[in-house]
Amino acid sequence: xxxxxERVEVLRKMWGEGQSASQIAKELGGxxxxxxxxxxxxxxxxxxxxxxxxxxxxxKAKPATPSAxxxxxxxxxxxxxxxxxxxxxxxxxxxxxxxAEAPTPTIVxxxxxxxxxxGQPLPPQPSANEISPEALAKVSEVEKxxxxxxxxxxxxxxxxxxxxxxxxxxxxxxGLPVQAGKPYCEAHVGVAFQPMxxxxxxxx
DNA sequence: CCCTGATTCGC
DNA sequence: GCGAATCAGG
Numbered sequence: 660x661x662x663x664x665e666r667v668e669v670l671r672k673m674w675g676e677g678q679s680a681s682q683i684a685k686e687l688g689g690x691x692x693x694x695x696x697x698x699x700x701x702x703x704x705x706x707x708x709x710x711x712x713x714x715x716x717x718x719k720a721k722p723a724t725p726s727a728x729x730x731x732x733x734x735x736x737x738x739x740x741x742x743x744x745x746x747x748x749x750x751x752x753x754x755x756x757x758x759a760e761a762p763t764p765t766i767v768x769x770x771x772x773x774x775x776x777x778g779q780p781l782p783p784q785p786s787a788n789e790i791s792p793e794a795l796a797k798v799s800e801v802e803k804x805x806x807x808x809x810x811x812x813x814x815x816x817x818x819x820x821x822x823x824x825x826x827x828x829x830x831x832x833x834g835l836p837v838q839a840g841k842p843y844c845e846a847h848v849g850v851a852f853q854p855m856x857x858x859x860x861x862x863x
Numbered sequence: 864c865c866c867t868g869a870t871t872c873g874c
Numbered sequence: 875g876c877g878a879a880t881c882a883g884g
Contacts, residue, residue: 679867694877696868701875811884814865870881
């Protein structure tokens with residue numbers, strides 16, 4: 660695969676949106692995240708509040724080309740890293756998750772979401788719901804051996820089921836391995852979406 | 864261990 | 875120019 664204009668454009672867009680290199684690579688296909696990163700650098704657009712690996716004043720032990728890092732005689736170059744230029748009126752667009760439940764065994768391709776929305780609609784706590792006792796029991800059990808990871812530790816394959824009160828220190832995420840694509844581990848998937856199918860046929 | 868981006872360097 | 879290998883950090 661080569662970097663055609665179209666592919667570069669996708670790269671630009673996604674990188675601009677804050678997508679990770681691996682996500683972009685996945686999207687493009689035929690390239691690795693390394694390739695993406697390499698390209699990004701070559702194109703000049705590189706860091707901007709990425710993850711957390713930014714402070715690199717080049718403490719490396721191989722400043723082979725000190726000149727590169729040398730100061731530019733040219734005064735006021737473009738102020739590249741603007742703290743916060745303007746508030747972009749993106750399209751906040753809170754996708755109405757009206758997915759009561761799809762009886763179809765269709766698997767969603769992959770809904771990649773750029774980031775975790777701040778006020779992310781967290782899964783409903785099982786309290787008010789009528790969920791199979793087994794599932795609930797299993798959840799409580801699981802929560803005892805949950806990894807209790809923090810927000811930062813969440814990945815695509817860690818259970819994102821919140822446990823405890825977000826307002827207190829008594830709060831964490833399950834963190835157990837998720838179940839194939841799902842955002843939660845097996846136990847939590849059970850209580851997370853278990854719409855009517857189960858309750859419908861058992862209810863009457 | 865999972866992930867992230869950054870850099871180097873042979874091709 | 876490209877990107878695997880490697881590095882550095884969370």
